[in-house]
Amino acid sequence: MANIVILDDVADAVELIRKILSRKGHTVTGFTEEEEAVAHVRANSTDLCILDIKLKKMSGIEVLALLKQAKPSIKVIMLTGYPTLETAREAMKLGALEYCVKPIEKDELEEKVAKVLAPDRT
Amino acid sequence: MLLAHIFKYLTYQLFAPGVLLRETYEAFKKALESDKAGLELIAELEDAYHTGRAVDLAWVHERCVRLSHGVKNGVDNLIKMSPLRHLSLQDYFKKIDFYVTLSLTPLEFDFSPPFVIPLDELPRDSERLAGGKASRLARIARELSVPVPRGFVATSRAFNYFCEYNNLRPDIDDLLARVDITLPGQIDNLSLKLQTLIENATVPPELESALRDGLRRAGMQTGVHHGLAVRSSAVGEDSELTFAGQYKTLLGTAAENVTAAYKLIIASKYSASALVYRITNGLIDLETPMAVLFLEMVDPECSGVVYTSAPENTEASGVSIYSLWGLGEPLVAGEASPDVTLLSRVPPCRVVGRKRGTYREKAVPRKGGGVVRTDLSDSEKQHHSLSDADAVRLAESSLGIESFYHAPQDVEWCKNRKGDLFILQARDLRIPPDGHRCNTQPATGAYEAVLRSGERAAGGAGGGRVFVYAPGSNLDKVPFGSVLVAQNASPDLARVAARMNAAVTERGSVAGHLASVAREAGIPLIVNAEKATQLLKTGEEVTVYADEAAVYRGIATDLIETCKKERRRDMTPFSRRFRSALNYISPLNLVDPAAPSFTPEDCRTMHDILRYVHEKAVHDMFVAAEKGAGSGRGVMRLDTGLPLAVYLLDLGGALREGAQPCSEVRLDDVVNPALGAVFAGMCQPGIEWPEDRRNLDWQALESTGNGAVVSLDSKALASYVLASSFYLNLNMRFGYHFAVVDVLCLPKSGSNHIMLRYKGGGAEYANRRRRVDFLSRILTAHGFETRVTGDLIDAALRQPAGGTLLEKMKIIGVLLGSTRMLDMVLVNDDAVAAQVQRFLTGDYRLNLSRRVVAEH
Numbered sequence: 001m002a003n004i005v006i007l008d009d010v011a012d013a014v015e016l017i018r019k020i021l022s023r024k025g026h027t028v029t030g031f032t033e034e035e036e037a038v039a040h041v042r043a044n045s046t047d048l049c050i051l052d053i054k055l056k057k058m059s060g061i062e063v064l065a066l067l068k069q070a071k072p073s074i075k076v077i078m079l080t081g082y083p084t085l086e087t088a089r090e091a092m093k094l095g096a097l098e099y100c101v102k103p104i105e106k107d108e109l110e111e112k113v114a115k116v117l118a119p120d121r122t
Numbered sequence: 123m124l125l126a127h128i129f130k131y132l133t134y135q136l137f138a139p140g141v142l143l144r145e146t147y148e149a150f151k152k153a154l155e156s157d158k159a160g161l162e163l164i165a166e167l168e169d170a171y172h173t174g175r176a177v178d179l180a181w182v183h184e185r186c187v188r189l190s191h192g193v194k195n196g197v198d199n200l201i202k203m204s205p206l207r208h209l210s211l212q213d214y215f216k217k218i219d220f221y222v223t224l225s226l227t228p229l230e231f232d233f234s235p236p237f238v239i240p241l242d243e244l245p246r247d248s249e250r251l252a253g254g255k256a257s258r259l260a261r262i263a264r265e266l267s268v269p270v271p272r273g274f275v276a277t278s279r280a281f282n283y284f285c286e287y288n289n290l291r292p293d294i295d296d297l298l299a300r301v302d303i304t305l306p307g308q309i310d311n312l313s314l315k316l317q318t319l320i321e322n323a324t325v326p327p328e329l330e331s332a333l334r335d336g337l338r339r340a341g342m343q344t345g346v347h348h349g350l351a352v353r354s355s356a357v358g359e360d361s362e363l364t365f366a367g368q369y370k371t372l373l374g375t376a377a378e379n380v381t382a383a384y385k386l387i388i389a390s391k392y393s394a395s396a397l398v399y400r401i402t403n404g405l406i407d408l409e410t411p412m413a414v415l416f417l418e419m420v421d422p423e424c425s426g427v428v429y430t431s432a433p434e435n436t437e438a439s440g441v442s443i444y445s446l447w448g449l450g451e452p453l454v455a456g457e458a459s460p461d462v463t464l465l466s467r468v469p470p471c472r473v474v475g476r477k478r479g480t481y482r483e484k485a486v487p488r489k490g491g492g493v494v495r496t497d498l499s500d501s502e503k504q505h506h507s508l509s510d511a512d513a514v515r516l517a518e519s520s521l522g523i524e525s526f527y528h529a530p531q532d533v534e535w536c537k538n539r540k541g542d543l544f545i546l547q548a549r550d551l552r553i554p555p556d557g558h559r560c561n562t563q564p565a566t567g568a569y570e571a572v573l574r575s576g577e578r579a580a581g582g583a584g585g586g587r588v589f590v591y592a593p594g595s596n597l598d599k600v601p602f603g604s605v606l607v608a609q610n611a612s613p614d615l616a617r618v619a620a621r622m623n624a625a626v627t628e629r630g631s632v633a634g635h636l637a638s639v640a641r642e643a644g645i646p647l648i649v650n651a652e653k654a655t656q657l658l659k660t661g662e663e664v665t666v667y668a669d670e671a672a673v674y675r676g677i678a679t680d681l682i683e684t685c686k687k688e689r690r691r692d693m694t695p696f697s698r699r700f701r702s703a704l705n706y707i708s709p710l711n712l713v714d715p716a717a718p719s720f721t722p723e724d725c726r727t728m729h730d731i732l733r734y735v736h737e738k739a740v741h742d743m744f745v746a747a748e749k750g751a752g753s754g755r756g757v758m759r760l761d762t763g764l765p766l767a768v769y770l771l772d773l774g775g776a777l778r779e780g781a782q783p784c785s786e787v788r789l790d791d792v793v794n795p796a797l798g799a800v801f802a803g804m805c806q807p808g809i810e811w812p813e814d815r816r817n818l819d820w821q822a823l824e825s826t827g828n829g830a831v832v833s834l835d836s837k838a839l840a841s842y843v844l845a846s847s848f849y850l851n852l853n854m855r856f857g858y859h860f861a862v863v864d865v866l867c868l869p870k871s872g873s874n875h876i877m878l879r880y881k882g883g884g885a886e887y888a889n890r891r892r893r894v895d896f897l898s899r900i901l902t903a904h905g906f907e908t909r910v911t912g913d914l915i916d917a918a919l920r921q922p923a924g925g926t927l928l929e930k931m932k933i934i935g936v937l938l939g940s941t942r943m944l945d946m947v948l949v950n951d952d953a954v955a956a957q958v959q960r961f962l963t964g965d966y967r968l969n970l971s972r973r974v975v976a977e978h
Binding site: 083089102108 | 210216224229230
């Protein structure tokens with residue numbers, strides 16, 4: 001099972017995703033503040049980050065760049081209610097593995113997370 | 123339009139002065155129109171994918187955009203009908219729509235500098251920046267110290283910038299979306315428009331100055347005596363696919379003409395043959411931007427091509443060098459049969475064989491640019507163009523490149539008058555593991571040879587009618603399944619590769635561009651076949667057996683079968699993107715309207731959304747009418763005597779005079795003649811209905827696997843009829859899905875019609891296809907015009923006379939009554955034919971074993 005970090009500016013959204021993934025046996029830590037999430041990832045072993053794009057101070061893309069700089073092997077899923085091709089391009093270029101659009105259902109989230117965590121994922 | 127007036131009339135008759143209800147009805151009709159248009163587009167896309175139709179990604183994209191508009195329209199109209207329900211459907215539509223767009227959009231698209239890089243400064247892995255040809259040339263020059271001419275490359279980003287600066291993309295995509303490579307003449311027309319777009323566009327000032335800077339940095343602004351060779355170096359070229367000879371090369375270009383030459387080369391990205399090649403091989407326009415290589419031109423004594431291995435299989439282990447005096451252009455263009463030198467591969471290489479070519483002319487750079495043909499000198503006529511010593515140097519150098527890339531190589535080279543050898547290009551020779559030749563040696567003694575000369579350039583056997591191509595004539599006249607016979611092995615012939623079963627040319631060589639393309643496409647090709655255009659006559663049937671360089675009279679089916687190879691249809695960049703987009707378009711997850719998972723949240727595809735909209739629009743229309751009619755006219759349950767739940771909305775005059783509108787009416791009370799006829803059809807002998815409607819098992823019909831039996835008393839599984847005295851709109855449950863039948867039956871009207879539409883369902887694609895095939899055959903036999911696209915059928919009968927109309931409605935009733943069980947009967951194409959036969963003789967019993975019925 002994986003260590004997963006969730007960053008979303010809406011606490012309820014963090015909690016919802018945390019519940020879904022915890023039930024799957026993952027250790028999930030949620031944040032609404034960018035700096036706290038980045039500090040956590042720097043200090044702790046993390047397999048996967050799920051990042052919202054619209055955050056409080058930075059954009060999810062900026063956080064993605066910071067995380068990849070700190071830990072290049074970290075896996076990242078972007079999650080947004082405001083999808084654009086530009087942010088999708090930017091996210092993929094920076095190494096995000098999935099670009100998911102809200103609203104996201106439980107089974108879709110579980111499926112995407114399983115796919116990204118699969119060992120043969122390159 | 124008469125029909126529009128009738129709708130308006132009916133709307134006002136029924137709903138005036140209830141404005142709200144009238145608007146609901148308008149929205150309902152629009153939602154159904156969106157459903158129709160959307161399903162047609164989905165069927166067209168599915169059909170293109172499943173049949174492997176050769177289209178550009180822009181074609182797919184254009185249809186997806188129309189689908190998106192249609193589905194959005196459906197969603198908006200459903201929400202207009204019931205403003206407080208289905209709201210989340212908009213969010214799920216936006217999400218799925220974005221996934222479709224994302225699937226079709228290449229993510230890497232860079233148009234930032236550098237626009238120009240000298241060859242010796244190219245970074246190590248620069249294929250995406252500098253294209254296949256330039257990046258490989260730079261790499262072997264740097265890492266193997268192979269001599270290459272001075273030069274620079276205008277990058278793929280420069281090409282992207284050129285397109286962005288001139289805002290060409292919308293026009294390019296618009297033209298690419300119209301490409302149909304099977305239509306005669308069309309490709310030339312579109313290709314010309316595309317190339318004109320590029321040629322009329324402006325080279326951005328930054329790019330123009332970068333090109334001048336490129337000349338300076340490569341040390342070529344002065345002292346380039348023989349001009350420049352300007353060559354394509356597209357991303358994807360000279361890699362997995364060679365694109366051999368499909369793009370333009372300009373020789374002898376003056377330094378001051380680099381900008382004009384640049385435009386000509388990038389325009390050749392859209393030449394007819396390059397377009398056909400790219401689309402046929404499943405590559406994407408945006409993913410194959412054109413970099414351009416500018417090399418100092420060498421005034422060559424001789425030039426040619428090295429194959430470090432026989433292109434047919436690696437076991438024939440010699441190195442072959444093809445050479446001729448002057449420039450190599452006539453060789454790769456398939457116009458000359460070159461000198462050949464064979465060498466051993468084991469170092470030190472040594473010459474083991476020589477063969478003199480048959481060419482009489484050579485190509486040389488012309489003063490002031492371009493190329494001119496001249497006769498060979500007496501000395502050149504007498505001597506092989508390549509000395510043994512040079513052959514050994516070239517072979518060793520080429521084997522070094524082979525060792526570096528771990529693959530046999532196809533190397534273009536030239537030698538200047540001082541005796542220096544240069545490598546101009548090196549690409550992998552793609553040899554399939556089992557080669558191109560026939561696996562077994564077929565016995566050919568029984569066949570009559572019409573021609574037995576030349577060399578195998580691409581192995582195998584193929585038969586068909588001969589088409590002798592005269593240079594300069596229209597290639598579109600080449601029929602499908604031809605054996606193409608031509609003087610030159612010109613790479614332009616590759617444009618009609620899909621129409622050739624085999625080809626024979628009088629000139630050319632194994633190392634020409636056409637030979638590369640023929641091997642890639644698996645087309646048997648004989649080159650250097652003397653007098654082929656005289657010995658083979660247009661129209662006669664022959665079999666080309668390239669392995670033995672022989673052409674036999676007639677179609678030697680067993681020979682062709684023996685040599686037949688299963689061509690693996692690999693996923694291409696195009697098919698991967700298309701499939702990915704279709705995953706968000708085509709599958710139907712919302713099959714059961716009675717299931718709790720029939721919600722916007724469970725929509726995963728455009729098809730799901732359309733399905734949801736159709737189901738809910740019909741449902742909400744009836745709910746609205748039930749609430750709003752008030753006067754007693756409105757929604758009634760129709761007792762048809764069959765185990766079906768059917769609801770009727772009387773649009774005016776549907777019931778006989780004196781009938782009391784109440785919650786349930788009998789079929790006898792309905793005066794619309796078409797409705798009576800359709801149910802009469804459903805009651806024909808031979809059509810079986812279960813005793814108890816609650817046991818009618820839609821789930822089995824759809825093969826969705828969970829086996830649940832649902833109650834048909836539920837409105838979620840009912841059929842719905844909107845009817846007046848002369849108009850009928852029947853949303854008939856056909857499995858879990860609606861078949862829509864629309865009928866106008868005025869007593870004396872030339873505008874009467876019957877229209878039927880049905881698409882798919884949740885069963886396997888093959889089953890769905892057979893179902894529409896069956897419907898199409900029966901309806902066509904009954905005079906309907908039918909159009910089948912994928913698993914969608916549209917059938918129309920226009921202006922039928924009164925009696926005929928009712929007779930045809932009866933047939934529709936028979937079909938609707940039978941189709942419940944069709945999937946269990948139509949297990950293969952033969953079963954479809956047999957069942958059609960029975961139906962057309964009036965025997966409506968399905969050939970269904972009792973055992974199967976019992977199981978279901």
